[in-house]
Amino acid sequence: MAEERRTDKVSIVEIARQAGVSPATVSRVFNRPDIVQAQTREHVLAIAGSHGFRPNRLGSSLRLGSTRTLGLVLPTLSNPVFADCFEGAEQRARQSGYSVMMTATHYDPTLETAAVHRLIDHQLDGIILTVADARKSSILKTLKARGMNYVLAYNESVIHPCAAVDNYAAASDMVSHLAGLGHRHIAFLSGPLDLSDRAKSRLAGSRHCARALRLERVRHYVMLSHTASDTATIARILEAASRPSALFCSNDLLATSVIAIVKELGGAVPGDISVAGFDGIRYGAFMSPSLTTVEAPGYEIGKAACHLLLDQIEQGAVRSEQLRYRLIEGASVAAVSPLSRKESHAACANQ
Amino acid sequence: MAEERRTDKVSIVEIARQAGVSPATVSRVFNRPDIVQAQTREHVLAIAGSHGFRPNRLGSSLRLGSTRTLGLVLPTLSNPVFADCFEGAEQRARQSGYSVMMTATHYDPTLETAAVHRLIDHQLDGIILTVADARKSSILKTLKARGMNYVLAYNESVIHPCAAVDNYAAASDMVSHLAGLGHRHIAFLSGPLDLSDRAKSRLAGSRHCARALRLERVRHYVMLSHTASDTATIARILEAASRPSALFCSNDLLATSVIAIVKELGGAVPGDISVAGFDGIRYGAFMSPSLTTVEAPGYEIGKAACHLLLDQIEQGAVRSEQLRYRLIEGASVAAVSPLSRKESHAACANQ
DNA sequence: GTGAAAGCGCTAACAA
DNA sequence: TTGTTAGCGCTTTCAC
Numbered sequence: 064m065a066e067e068r069r070t071d072k073v074s075i076v077e078i079a080r081q082a083g084v085s086p087a088t089v090s091r092v093f094n095r096p097d098i099v100q101a102q103t104r105e106h107v108l109a110i111a112g113s114h115g116f117r118p119n120r121l122g123s124s125l126r127l128g129s130t131r132t133l134g135l136v137l138p139t140l141s142n143p144v145f146a147d148c149f150e151g152a153e154q155r156a157r158q159s160g161y162s163v164m165m166t167a168t169h170y171d172p173t174l175e176t177a178a179v180h181r182l183i184d185h186q187l188d189g190i191i192l193t194v195a196d197a198r199k200s201s202i203l204k205t206l207k208a209r210g211m212n213y214v215l216a217y218n219e220s221v222i223h224p225c226a227a228v229d230n231y232a233a234a235s236d237m238v239s240h241l242a243g244l245g246h247r248h249i250a251f252l253s254g255p256l257d258l259s260d261r262a263k264s265r266l267a268g269s270r271h272c273a274r275a276l277r278l279e280r281v282r283h284y285v286m287l288s289h290t291a292s293d294t295a296t297i298a299r300i301l302e303a304a305s306r307p308s309a310l311f312c313s314n315d316l317l318a319t320s321v322i323a324i325v326k327e328l329g330g331a332v333p334g335d336i337s338v339a340g341f342d343g344i345r346y347g348a349f350m351s352p353s354l355t356t357v358e359a360p361g362y363e364i365g366k367a368a369c370h371l372l373l374d375q376i377e378q379g380a381v382r383s384e385q386l387r388y389r390l391i392e393g394a395s396v397a398a399v400s401p402l403s404r405k406e407s408h409a410a411c412a413n414q
Numbered sequence: 415m416a417e418e419r420r421t422d423k424v425s426i427v428e429i430a431r432q433a434g435v436s437p438a439t440v441s442r443v444f445n446r447p448d449i450v451q452a453q454t455r456e457h458v459l460a461i462a463g464s465h466g467f468r469p470n471r472l473g474s475s476l477r478l479g480s481t482r483t484l485g486l487v488l489p490t491l492s493n494p495v496f497a498d499c500f501e502g503a504e505q506r507a508r509q510s511g512y513s514v515m516m517t518a519t520h521y522d523p524t525l526e527t528a529a530v531h532r533l534i535d536h537q538l539d540g541i542i543l544t545v546a547d548a549r550k551s552s553i554l555k556t557l558k559a560r561g562m563n564y565v566l567a568y569n570e571s572v573i574h575p576c577a578a579v580d581n582y583a584a585a586s587d588m589v590s591h592l593a594g595l596g597h598r599h600i601a602f603l604s605g606p607l608d609l610s611d612r613a614k615s616r617l618a619g620s621r622h623c624a625r626a627l628r629l630e631r632v633r634h635y636v637m638l639s640h641t642a643s644d645t646a647t648i649a650r651i652l653e654a655a656s657r658p659s660a661l662f663c664s665n666d667l668l669a670t671s672v673i674a675i676v677k678e679l680g681g682a683v684p685g686d687i688s689v690a691g692f693d694g695i696r697y698g699a700f701m702s703p704s705l706t707t708v709e710a711p712g713y714e715i716g717k718a719a720c721h722l723l724l725d726q727i728e729q730g731a732v733r734s735e736q737l738r739y740r741l742i743e744g745a746s747v748a749a750v751s752p753l754s755r756k757e758s759h760a761a762c763a764n765q
Numbered sequence: 766g767t768g769a770a771a772g773c774g775c776t777a778a779c780a781a
Numbered sequence: 782t783t784g785t786t787a788g789c790g791c792t793t794t795c796a797c
Contacts, residue, residue, distance in 0.1 A: 475773090
């Protein structure tokens with residue numbers, strides 16, 4: 064019976080020949096088994112089985128004009144928040160019988176463009192992507208112009224369909240929270256802003272709230288990358304005459320490395336300075352000190368993005384979805400002093 | 415000039431018609447530009463550009479019998495070690511012009527099989543995969559029987575090509591290290607062994623070393639999953655009359671959650687009990703206490719697996735590669751007592 | 766240097 | 782219920 068034996072070039076035609084039926088019948092056996100006579104079906108299936116034959120999707124994709132495959136373009140999977148996003152999207156995709164082609168761009172717009180072109184060439188049915196900056200992205204224009212189905216993940220946009228949290232409001236909430244703990248001098252840390260519109264919105268939200276609460280103006284420090292901070296800059300911040308009492312980092316990877324650097328420099332978190340992050344990575348809870356952060360649900364964002372994309376592909380419905388964030392209070396942020404707490408506790412209303 | 419305009423069904427044939435050349439010439443312009451006259455080439459390129467035309471890979475894949483796409487099948491991306499593996503593999507693949515189709519199996523052999531079948535159907539040129547148990551995996555037999563190119567990642571095997579560390583030796587080294595710190599009573603923690611042959615080898619390596627060093631027999635505690643430990647079991651271990659002085663967990667996710675649970679139960683790590691992990695996830699260094707673990711280089715494993723796979727596809731060379739591991743000493747393991755250290759410091763020679 | 770023609774594997778009309 | 786036929790987009794001999 065030798066199932067799944069070496070498969071030298073068996074196609075639907077060869078199976079048809081051996082089964083004494085037409086290729087169309089073999090095709091039907093695999094795609095609409097119900098409409099072919101039980102006897103014929105079993106016979107064809109037996110022949111196919113003996114060859115380990117499985118229909119070549121390339122053929123049907125070409126014919127049908129659909130690959131039932133989605134593309135996923137994310138900055139990096141070493142940030143757990145994007146790994147979660149992948150899991151959410153892939154799970155949702157699989158549930159509808161779609162496969163996923165995935166690629167990482169490492170925050171490089173050139174790779175972004177190249178990646179999307181590769182996906183287009185493969186005739187994917189749709190693409191989920193996180194771009195550096197949704198407003199400036201030329202590849203989004205290309206996608207739109209081609210009539211390609213796509214959904215942004217993490218990037219917010221009014222022009223393009225997207226699944227994201229309200230970064231502006233979330234950052235504002237975090238600053239409000241810090242202010243509630245007596246922090247009046249807060250600095251914002253991120254990688255280059257032109258590589259992340261999320262960081263841009265988070266900075267804007269922070270400044271907005273600081274202004275509303277009449278805190279000191281939020282200074283912005285730019286790290287070389289979005290995934291690790293530079294010791295020199297952190298040292299400079301700590302040594303400054305008027306140093307901030309809290310550092311708000313545009314993501315948890317940055318926050319984690321800031322905390323490590325502060326310790327290396329002989330400082331203590333939150334003793335000498337409070338540090339907050341953004342994203343809510345799982346490991347934040349196990350760190351020392353545990354991370355105060357804004358949780359943006361990666362898995363849910365991926366799942367929602369995929370769901371939106373499938374709606375687009377299957378019903379032509381182009382929609383966006385905003386996901387809820389949640390402030391997580393860890394031990395990396397402490398109150399400045401009992402006295403100053405009350406006066407600044409007027410939160411800027413968001414969400 | 416309207417580049418990249420809406421692309422209604424332009425194929426190489428349509429471009430050829432508009433350019434007044436044959437489809438063959440258009441094909442040559444994209445694949446072997448050098449062999450077509452500069453003037454013709456520019457003309458064709460201009461027409462193609464004005465349509466935003468890019469050759470449909472489905473056509474060429476079908477014709478050429480190669481998709482230039484690789485499959486990647488991993489348990490889960492929420493374990494950073496697998497996320498790193500993805501990054502290594504994808505980077506290496508892209509470098510050679512290959513795309514990657516990725517799927518997560520969540521340690522479920524059924525999903526493993528289904529995933530591989532999906533990839534086969536898509537006619538991928540090769541597959542990198544981590545299976546539950548390489549010895550028992552039926553899907554590996556299928557792959558081999560079909561003459562499909564594939565490489566295992568993380569799984570060790572003498573039958574199948576693989577990229578992995580020596581789990582047995584690494585676990586043995588860890589136990590040796592623990593013994594060196596005075597631990598004579600060590601327990602091993604993992605998820606179900608039939609879902610991870612790595613865990614199986616690590617347990618075996620641990621027991622081997624314990625025997626060699628005449629430590630107490632290593633007891634094995636089975637958690638419900640490979641990613642989180644159950645409070646009840648941990649409580650039972652802590653309350654036991656003769657409790658182990660060290661817990662060796664088969665991966666860092668497990669170690670992390672064990673530490674959290676011990677704390678919840680009012681215990682201290684390493685005060686009351688030492689905890690070691692395996693994998694060397696980046697976050698281990700930032701945790702409290704920092705993780706003592708064996709670093710298995712995920713990125714390198716993924717990169718090596720991909721490299722081996724490409725060698726297989728392009729030169730028909732079927733090889734394996736063993737990667738180096740490294741013991742990382744964190745603060746989650748402490749010495750038992752200064753006295754007992756010396757006598758048990760005879761390491762079992764491995765690697 | 767370029768073109769004509771066949772065919773990779775599949776499915777959807779349409780016909781029987 | 783099943784078969785015949787055409788064609789999805791591409792590349793590649795083999796002519797010219």
